[in-house]
Amino acid sequence: MILIADSGSSKTDWRVIHRDGKISQHRGVGFNPYYMTSEEMAIQMRHDFLVNLESEIEEIYFYGAGCSAPDRKAEVTNALSTIFGQAKIHVDHDLAAAAHATCGHHAGIACILGTGSNSCDYDGKDILATRPAAGYILGDEGGGCYVGRKFLTDFIHEEMPENIREAAIERFHITQNIIQDHVYRQPFPSRYMASFCRFISENKADPYCYGLYYNAFKDFFAKHIFKYPDYQNKPANFVGSIAYYNSDILRKAASDSGINVNIIIEGPIAGLTLYHQEKL
Template sequence: MSTYLIADSGSTKTDWVITQDGLKVGAFQSAGINPFYQTSEEIIPVLNEQVIPNLTSQVDKVFFYGAGCADEKSSRPVFDALSHCILSAAQIEVASDMLGAARGLCGREPGLACILGTGANNAFYDGEKIVHSIGSLGFWLGDEGSGSYLGKTLVVNFLQNELPSELHEKFAAAYPEINRLYVLENAYKKPYPNRFFAAFSKFIAENIADSYMQQLVSDAFSLFTEKYILKHPNAAQYPVHFTGSVAFYYQSILKDVLASRNLQCGRILKTPLEGLVQYYA
């Protein structure tokens, strides 16, 4: 019996699945693991405290797909931490969350795979490998359409008194600590500013019936579409798939944006793990 441990990791959380002979037998979550922000020494405690206790049998292979794991050098802290903590694994593969999304969404068929979670990314996948990508510039310079982008836009609009009065009052009541200095400190002096801003997307979800919020999300998805999807050659000829909580929870708005650009909407999954289980089966 072969036991695989498959992970899909973002900056906020990591979703893990355990399979035995191709069948899912367990699932759990841990904190996000991102080697762009964390060293192997910082990742090891996350694995020991939040992952290892969930493993009830020997793991034969580990397939880890994560944000910040663009190549062998950048993903080394994750590989070293997994090798240190999961000694039974004869094979450990660490690759980008984009490749994981492509395999989970497209399987072995060509298509455009997109991530809209805490961050944002995109790639054209030929059924085997990623062949073209409009590179993400990360939280400060990109991530349009993501949870962190939506949260940042909301907070900026609040601080600059651009929210409708009713929404402004609701936001102030929900987050009484928010003021200019507090936001600047979390944005520029504290770690994980992307997580800080992404947390405010919850307020958008709670008030999505408001037309202002719907337009805010629609504008963000339109920007993502223009900056990334439409720059892929022949984008309209292939299904456009999405994974991530933002795409999943706002999929009705996302589908409208895609339709307005004559794009084919493919699968929209909260995480690519369901597809990855099928891929490895």
């Protein structure tokens, strides 16, 4: 049996390819080795569905946020090996997942716009270049945390339309103190900030909410896509909930910026499943 995982900071999509060819699926919490130790990840995995499969999994392909550096890959490998001691484990960056799922064997630019953001220039086989991923405090342009942070900053400074502010208070019962407590004292502040994106998307007919996404996407293009050679002639592909559920704004911002958008999908797990099935 083969276990495939696509993991972000907020959630993980799992697929199991059984020996008879059947595929089972599960969605669980996210794992990021920059913010979690191998012990913490292993504890969470044991509370997930994985413990029921520990004796049957023979090979694991784990694609995850924060899994580019060797030491971070080792953290995830150690967490998985505590449960699947006999399995052959492969850990790779979520950019590889995005490239395989959207570009396949063709050249292109693969982008992630979920809770965070990232991108790479892909030649159809290997990742040629990436841009720095500075994380939710210093980067993540275009991602949910980035959009949510701007929304909350505008809320605190009363720099948003009054109708949107009132709707947010009614929906979330937020105050400046509550926001600051979640951001500075509670765990996983990036998830908290990104959690407001559903509300922003629901109200994107309002010019203010539309502009939050439009400007965030333009910021992402400036920090990422514009810096790849010959980007105007390469298809740009996007993976992630922020890109998928706001694809109309994303395509408009890209068109205004001279970027050719090809595929926009919510997650790469289906493409990854096909990718690894072909190797059987």
